[in-house]
Amino acid sequence: SSGINAEYGDPVAREHADALVDATISNQDSDSLHQNYTPGILSLIESMDRPVLVHLRDKRTVIGVLSSIDSYGNLLLSNTVERVYAMGFHADIPRGLYLVRGENVALAGEMGDMCYEAAKPLDQILHWQEMERLARDERKRRVRQLSAEAIFIIPDEHTALEDDFYQ
Numbered sequence: 001s002s003g004i005n006a007e008y009g010d011p012v013a014r015e016h017a018d019a020l021v022d023a024t025i026s027n028q029d030s031d032s033l034h035q036n037y038t039p040g041i042l043s044l045i046e047s048m049d050r051p052v053l054v055h056l057r058d059k060r061t062v063i064g065v066l067s068s069i070d071s072y073g074n075l076l077l078s079n080t081v082e083r084v085y086a087m088g089f090h091a092d093i094p095r096g097l098y099l100v101r102g103e104n105v106a107l108a109g110e111m112g113d114m115c116y117e118a119a120k121p122l123d124q125i126l127h128w129q130e131m132e133r134l135a136r137d138e139r140k141r142r143v144r145q146l147s148a149e150a151i152f153i154i155p156d157e158h159t160a161l162e163d164d165f166y167q
Helices: 002-007 011-033 040-047 112-116 122-151 160-166
Strands: 051-056 061-069 075-086 089-100 105-110
Touching (some): 040 105, 051 075, 061 089, 075 122
Antiparallel strands (some): 051 061, 051 105
């Protein structure tokens, strides 16, 4: 009935009809924009036979040529390397043919030319990783120690905190 009223000049009906036409046009535009969009891990189908970077749930990173993908998101990578990082640099550990279960993929995408960045020697990166781990463990130990000490601090009777608390 709003279309009929719009034809006869009812301004409210005309406004509703125009809004409906605008919504239909914007949905058509949206559909054309997303016509080639593939959701989820299956969007990697377009990256077949190209280098892809895969961040795993256990925080490892692997880079390889995408050879196969299935409906579960399992990835078969060839010429794969595991990329390890330390102090802003990286090294690559050769892994060869690599199968990644889809449930372990946190993020995946095509690499392009970025996979050919210069790498540092692996032993140097592993040494730096160990140094970073030791520093991180020391920070955690110090925080735990300070937290434990803070729990058992008993203010003496002359502290301003205690005076404010009891007044």
